[in-house]
Amino acid sequence: MTLLAVDSLHRSFGSLVAVDDVSFEIEPGEVVGMIGPNGAGKTTTFNCVSGVLDSDAGTVTFDGEDVTNVPAYELARNGLVRTFQQTRELSTMTVEANVLLPTPAHPGERAWHAITRSEASQQREREAREQAMELLDVFDIRSKADEYAGTLSGGQRKLLELARALMLDPTMLMLDEPFAGVNPTLTTELVAHLESLNDDGLTLLIIEHELETLTDLVDRLIVLTDGRVLASGTPAEVTSNEEVIDAYLGN
Numbered sequence: 333m334t335l336l337a338v339d340s341l342h343r344s345f346g347s348l349v350a351v352d353d354v355s356f357e358i359e360p361g362e363v364v365g366m367i368g369p370n371g372a373g374k375t376t377t378f379n380c381v382s383g384v385l386d387s388d389a390g391t392v393t394f395d396g397e398d399v400t401n402v403p404a405y406e407l408a409r410n411g412l413v414r415t416f417q418q419t420r421e422l423s424t425m426t427v428e429a430n431v432l433l434p435t436p437a438h439p440g441e442r443a444w445h446a447i448t449r450s451e452a453s454q455q456r457e458r459e460a461r462e463q464a465m466e467l468l469d470v471f472d473i474r475s476k477a478d479e480y481a482g483t484l485s486g487g488q489r490k491l492l493e494l495a496r497a498l499m500l501d502p503t504m505l506m507l508d509e510p511f512a513g514v515n516p517t518l519t520t521e522l523v524a525h526l527e528s529l530n531d532d533g534l535t536l537l538i539i540e541h542e543l544e545t546l547t548d549l550v551d552r553l554i555v556l557t558d559g560r561v562l563a564s565g566t567p568a569e570v571t572s573n574e575e576v577i578d579a580y581l582g583n
C-alpha cells in the first residue's frame with residue numbers, strides 16, 4: 333500500500349500560487365528526493381503535507397488515513413515526522429535535553445508525571461534517555477550531551493535535529509535540506525546514516541539543492557518548478573529530461 337499520497341495540493345499566499353496542483357505518491361521504504369529552483373514550492377509542499385501549514389485544496393493520505401491539514405504533532409503520532417531547513421534546537425538547553433524534548437516520556441511534558449513519579453513513568457524516562465544517548469552515540473555527538481546546543485557546529489545541529497526526529501520513532505521522515513551548511517565529511521556521514529535508517533525500513537522524502545548528494549541516495553526524484561510537478565523518475569531519467577535541464581539543471 334502507498335505510504336504517502338498527495339493529491340492535487342494547492343496553497344496560495346495572497347495572489348502568489350506557491351503550490352499548484354501538486355500530486356505524488358511515496359511507497360513504503362522508498363527514498364525520494366524533491367528538487368527544484370528557489371521558490372519552486374518545495375518547502376511549502378512540505379509544510380502542507382506535514383501539517384505545519386494548511387493547504388487551500390487537495391488531500392494528503394498517510395498510511396491509508398486522510399490526514400489533510402492534520403496538525404504536525406498528530407501526524408508525528410501516526411509516524412510522519414519532518415525536520416526544518418533552519419534547525420530548531422534550543423540553544424540554552426543541553427544537547428541531551430534537546431533530544432529528549434519531543435518524547436512523551438519527557439518529565440516536563442505531562443505535569444502529573446512529575447507529581448506521581450510512577451514506576452511506569454520513571455521507566456519510560458529511563459528508556460527515552462537510553463534511546464537519546466544511543467542516537468547521540470551513533471551521530472558522534474554523545475561527548476556533547478551535557479553542553480548547550482548553541483555550542484554545536486552547523487553540521488552537528490543537523491545531526492541533533494535528525495536525532496530529535498528519530499526519537500518520535502517515525503515510519504517516514506521528511507527532511508528539508510538536511511545537507512545545507514554541512515561540510516563534505518559530515519555530509520558523507522549523514523548520507524550513510526540515512527542509508528542505514530532506510531535499510532531498517534524508514535521511508536525518506538528529502539528536499540535538497542545539491543543534486544550530486546541526492547543522486548546516489550535516492551530511488552526517485554520529484555522535480556518542482558513554479559509550484560508544479562515538472563517531472564518524476566529515477567535520477568537518470570530526471571537528469572536526462574530536456575524540460576528539467578531547461579528549467580533547473582541548465583541554470
Ligand SMILES: Nc1ncnc2c1ncn2[C@@H]1O[C@H](COP(=O)(O)OP(=O)(O)OP(=O)(O)O)[C@@H](O)[C@H]1O
Binds near residue numbers: 345374375
Ligand atoms: N509564508 C509565506 N508568505 C508569503 N509567500 C511565501 C511564504 N512562504 C513561501 N512563500 C512564497 O512561495 C513560493 C514558494 O516558496 P517555497 O519556500 O515553498 O519554495 P522552495 O522551493 O522551498 O524554495 P527554496 O529552495 O528557496 O527554499 C515563493 O515565491 C515564496 O516567496
